[in-house]
Amino acid sequence: SREIRLASRPVGVPAAANFELATRELPAPGPGEVLVENKWMSVDPYMRGRMYDRPSYVPPFAIGEALQGGALGVVTASNSDALKVGDVVSSMFGWREAFVAPAAALQKLDVPPGVPLQAFLGVLGMPGLTAWAGLTQIGKPKPGDTVFVSGAAGAVGSIVAQVAKLKGCTVVASAGSDDKCDWLRSLGIDHVINYRTCGNLLAAVQAAAPKGIDVYFDNVGGEHLEVAIEVARPFARLVECGMIASYNDTEPTPGPRNIIQVVGKSLTMRGFIVIEFQGLQAEFAAEVGSWIASGQLKWQDTVMEGIENAPAAFIGLFEGKNTGKMVVKL
Ligand code: NDP
Numbered sequence: 001s002r003e004i005r006l007a008s009r010p011v012g013v014p015a016a017a018n019f020e021l022a023t024r025e026l027p028a029p030g031p032g033e034v035l036v037e038n039k040w041m042s043v044d045p046y047m048r049g050r051m052y053d054r055p056s057y058v059p060p061f062a063i064g065e066a067l068q069g070g071a072l073g074v075v076t077a078s079n080s081d082a083l084k085v086g087d088v089v090s091s092m093f094g095w096r097e098a099f100v101a102p103a104a105a106l107q108k109l110d111v112p113p114g115v116p117l118q119a120f121l122g123v124l125g126m127p128g129l130t131a132w133a134g135l136t137q138i139g140k141p142k143p144g145d146t147v148f149v150s151g152a153a154g155a156v157g158s159i160v161a162q163v164a165k166l167k168g169c170t171v172v173a174s175a176g177s178d179d180k181c182d183w184l185r186s187l188g189i190d191h192v193i194n195y196r197t198c199g200n201l202l203a204a205v206q207a208a209a210p211k212g213i214d215v216y217f218d219n220v221g222g223e224h225l226e227v228a229i230e231v232a233r234p235f236a237r238l239v240e241c242g243m244i245a246s247y248n249d250t251e252p253t254p255g256p257r258n259i260i261q262v263v264g265k266s267l268t269m270r271g272f273i274v275i276e277f278q279g280l281q282a283e284f285a286a287e288v289g290s291w292i293a294s295g296q297l298k299w300q301d302t303v304m305e306g307i308e309n310a311p312a313a314f315i316g317l318f319e320g321k322n323t324g325k326m327v328v329k330l
Contacts, residue, residue, distance in 0.1 A: 001099070002022070002024075002096070003021075003066040003095060003096035003097065004019050004022075004066065004067055004095045004096070004311060005019070005020045005022050005066050005067065006061045006065065006067055007020040007063070007064075008063065009052065009053060010048075011250060012248050012250055014248070014314065014318070016311055016312070019067075021307070022066075026099070026100050028100075029078065029080075030079060030100075032079065032082075032102050032104070033079050033080060033100055034100070034106070036074065036075055036099055037098045038094065038096065038097055038099070038330045039073055039330055040071065040072045040117060040118045040327055040330065041069060041071040041072075041094035042125075042126075042326075042328075043310060043316075043326050043328065044069060045244050046058075047061075047314065048247045048248065066095055067095035070091075070094055070125065071090070071093055072088065072089070072109070072117050072121060073088070073098075074087070074088055075087045076098075078103070080102075082104070082108075083106065087108055088111055088117065090107045090109050091105065091107070095307075112289070118301055118327050118329075122324065123155075123159060123288065124289070124292075126274060127325060128159055128288055130156050130274040131155075131156045131159035131160045132159065132163055132288055133272075133274065133276075134156075134272055134274075135160050135215070135217055138237060138239045138270050138272060139164075139215040139217060139237050140237060141168075141169045142167075142214075146169065146170045146172065146211070146215075147171050147213065148217070148228055149172070149216075150173075150174050150217070150220040150224040150228075151174075151175070152174055152175045152180075152184055152189070153173075153175035153176075153177075153180035153184055153324070154322065154323075154325075155325035155326070159288075161173045161189050162291075165189065165190075169215075170190050170191075171189050171190050171191070172205060172213065173189045173192050174195045174205075175192070176195060176196050178197070180323050181194050187298055190208075193205065195224070201223055201227050202231070205227050212232060213228065213232055214236050214237070216237075216239065217239045218240050218241055219243075219244060220243060221242070221245050221253070226257060226258055229256050229259065229261050229262065230261070232265055235266050236267050238267060238268065238270070239270065240272070241272070244317075301325050302316075304326070304329070305329045306328070306329075307328070309328060313327075313328050
């Protein structure tokens with residue numbers, strides 16, 4: 001079975017040479033273990049953080065070892081009463097074609113009819129929960145509020161934008177290509193800005209939201225965050241989900257130059273890691289599941305094929321190659 005190992009720690013933007021395709025002989029499953037063939041694996045921006053050797057909320061990846069991440073697969077041999085051959089499982093054993101693990105380390109999935117399996121890496125998985133929980137629990141949007149979301153055509157952002165609409169808000173969204181912006185408009189998003197071509201992001205957001213914004217859902221950091229602080233109304237909530245614009249920085253990034261406005265405007269800036277909201281999984285699945293079933297919530301995948309293309313898929317996240325969730329089909 002083939003797997004992708006971390007060959008070296010990236011400096012700046014990750015490159016193909018930081019990854020290594022290797023083959024591993026898999027043992028037969030021991031007592032309580034199963035053999036799983038992965039069908040889909042996820043690449044996510046947070047994995048860049050695990051490539052630094054530093055303490056964090058998840059331990060760093062080790063050089064010379066297979067990377068880890070979300071994956072969906074099928075049990076092909078079982079030595080456990082908990083799982084049988086043919087069961088579909090979700091795991092953190094991504095970046096490899098197959099693996100042997102204790103059944104207790106895996107989560108059995110019931111895939112509803114009509115829902116493609118890979119949705120459990122996106123809209124119905126970790127990014128979906130991140131979007132839904134971050135927006136509802138921290139952003140606390142009220143009907144009539146104006147919500148600004150960056151990275152809006154990505155896995156998290158595209159769900160945030162749509163959930164904010166479903167909650168009765170006016171939505172200003174930014175993304176990095178005209179195709180992405182067209183998709184967001186087709187979803188009914190009120191104001192869509194191509195931040196690469198708009199010239200002046202602050203002016204574009206001010207034009208879209210002349211009375212300011214009540215919620216900013218930050219996927220990007222950098223200039224977007226500064227703009228959000230500038231246009232925030234008193235008591236606005238800034239949901240700090242991610243700052244991908246800085247993940248490859250080799251020097252500490254200067255903070256928003258207008259941070260002082262947090263005081264005068266009584267802003268709330270609150271970061272989070274999705275694990276905090278794991279307890280809301282059932283509520284999330286019920287609400288988002290019903291919007292999917294009724295056709296009110298849409299999603300897209302960008303699919304790369306083959307384990308050998310997993311590094312390119314990951315690197316592509318930093319080049320905006322994906323619309324919706326970037327996934328690798330194995
Ligand atoms: P996306 O699907 O949004 O993919 C990443 C996107 O980021 C790219 O497609 C690109 O879109 C955009 N991007 C890349 N580089 C830059 C840049 N320099 N400036 C602006 N935009 C850039 O990824 P996810 O939806 O999985 O993640 C979105 C954010 O949410 C990330 O910051 C991630 O770290 C964070 N996150 C946080 C979690 C938490 O628990 N707090 C959990 C999951 C994700 P474009 O073409 O528009 O530039």
